[in-house]
Amino acid sequence: MSDKPLQAASVAPPNRWVAFAILAVLFLAATDTTIIGTLLPVIAGSVGGGQALFPWLMSGFMVAMALAGPLTGALADRYGVRSVLSWAILVFLAGSAGAALSSDMLMLVLARVVQGAGAGMIIVLSYASLAIIYGASQRGRVQSMVSIVWGVAAIVGPLAGLAFTHAFGWRAAFLINMPVGLVCLLVLRSKALSAHVRRGVAVDYLAQGFFALMLLGVMVALSAAQVGLSRDSFWSMLVLAAAGALLLVLRVMGRPQASPVPLAFFQQRSLAVAMVIVICGSIGLYASITLVPIALHARHAIDTAQTGIIVLLAALGFVVSSAVCGMQIQRVGYRSSMLAGALALVAGAFVLAMGSTSLPWQAIAGAELLIGLGMGCVAVGAVVLAQNAAPADAVATYTSTIQLLRNVGAALGINALAAIQYALESQHLSNDSLRSVFSVLGPVFVVCALLALLLPSNYQLQPAAVPGQPAPARR
Incomplete structure (x- = not known):
């Protein structure tokens, strides 16, 4: 196959089975980010090695997942998505097998690190693969499908962990990845992905x-x-x-x-604006589903069932809005989609800024729903904008860049907000800690809404770049 870039229009119509296989492996990767939480109590009783390593079962997975993204994008754009995706699935399955066969905690942690690296590769390549085989005009609808997969995985992951543990033991929760992953691997050998362009620049x-x-x-x-x-x-x-x-x-x-990240990415104003908005939105979403329940539980304001409803509404809002925005973004454009999301974030943050002690839990749940709705629109808009702005031979790199910056930026932000909350709690200002956190986020989201006005009003498609020439800047 020639290494010359191909126009998106020359790609054959997508094979539905290929798309289904991509979504299936994405579902496996997404599920395994949450499944470990329900397995820990059982693992503690059956695997030796000490509880000191317990936190690394999740942290090791997440760190490896973040590290894998940038290199994966570069490799995919250099050697083709199909080859790298096949290796990603094999890495993920190797980690899954290692976790299922682990005899002590250290081995299990190492297996989870390998699994996390595979999951990080799969996530980046799933987004990029679907963007490539469907083309720019359908990327919004594709993001709707991806968001539904993430939403279902967030709910099914913990439940599946419990079900497999009770029926077959905790190791089965990892072994189930093997047959599903191997079937998907065979399906993804299809030529539908082989038309992806390959870059002439070597990976450094x-x-x-x-x-x-x-x-x-x-x-x-x-x-x-x-x-x-x-x-x-x-x-x-x-x-x-x-x-x-x-x-x-x-x-x-x-x-x-x-x-490792394309410098041209940061030279496009619309991408820089979208990146700021999506990072701030991610901080708000993570803060709402972690800091809010912790603060409310600390003062016995809600019970476990109410906590579950609050978190579920945030996740539900994210899934619904990302699905709707994905289907409508080609009609309404980037500006309207991300502006609507930013305004929903503003509304949710200002409700929570009123203080948890003065609000019924139903109002807090409503605020969580608003934040989830806002983040869904913002996330879809940013990913689709980045993919449509990418040169034809750099879709995977642009996708991995936006995912990386979003995750690392959100991690920095949520730790900063947690530090603020902890400082106030330690000074016996617990009634004000949650209010202070979202009093900071509210004005930040107002700025994001204003920034959204700088985005393109129409759904614009980026022409494929000419080899050796920079992509045209988007205004």
Whole structure:
């Protein structure tokens, strides 16, 4: 096959079975991000190795998932999505098999790290694959399907963990990935993905390594509280991140094409604006489903069932709005979609800023629903805008970039807000802590709504880039 870039229009009509297989492996990856929570009590009784490693079952998975994204995007754009997706599935299945066969906690943690790397690869490649085989004009509808998969996985994951544990034991929750993943692997050998363009620029593995060091230091430092890192270890991770960042900057200054994230991504105003909005929205969503229940439980304002309803409404709002916005974005455009999402975030944040002690839990649940609705529109708009702005040979790289910045930015933001809440709680200002957190987020979302006005009003498609020439800037 020629390595010359292909126009999106030349790609054959998508095979429905290929699309279904992509969504199926995405479902497996998404489910395994949440399934471990319901397995921990049983694992604790059957696997030795000490409880000190327990937090790493989740943190190790998430860190590996974040690290895998940038390199995956570069490899996919260089060697083709189909080949890299096949390897991603094999890595994920290897981690799943290792987890099922683990005899001690250390082995299980290492298997989860491998599984997390595979999941991170699958997530990036699923978004990119669907964007490629369906083309720019249908990407909004494709994002609707992807959002539904994430929503179902968020609900089914914990329930599936319980069901498999009670019926067959906790190891079955990992073994079930094997037959499903292998069937999907066979289906994805279809030629529907082989028409993806391949870039002439080689992957700079040294720059990717420096970037991985930086991300590793940042992600582990952010997880310090959850995994019980000492103060010395925390600062060591920050030094590692700074060293990785410095080496990366020096490398990219000498070879701009070596950048793990496309520099052209940040040169387009609309993408920069969308990135700011989606990061802020992610912070708001994660803050609402983590900090709010914790604060309310601490003062016995709600019971477990009400907590479940609050979190479920946020997830439901995200799924519904992302599905609707995905189907309508081609008609209403980026600006209207992301502006509507930002305004919903503003409304939800200002309700929560009124204070948890003065509001009935139903009002708080309504605010959570608004935040979920807002984030759904914002997330779909940002991903579709990035994919449509990408040159034809860089869809995977642009997709991995927006996912990475969204996740790392949200992690930084949520830790900053948690620090504010903890500081207020420690000073016996618990009645004001939640109000203060969302009093900060409310004005931030107002700024996001104003920024949304700078986005393109119409659904614009980016023409394929000419090899060796930069993509045209979007205004």
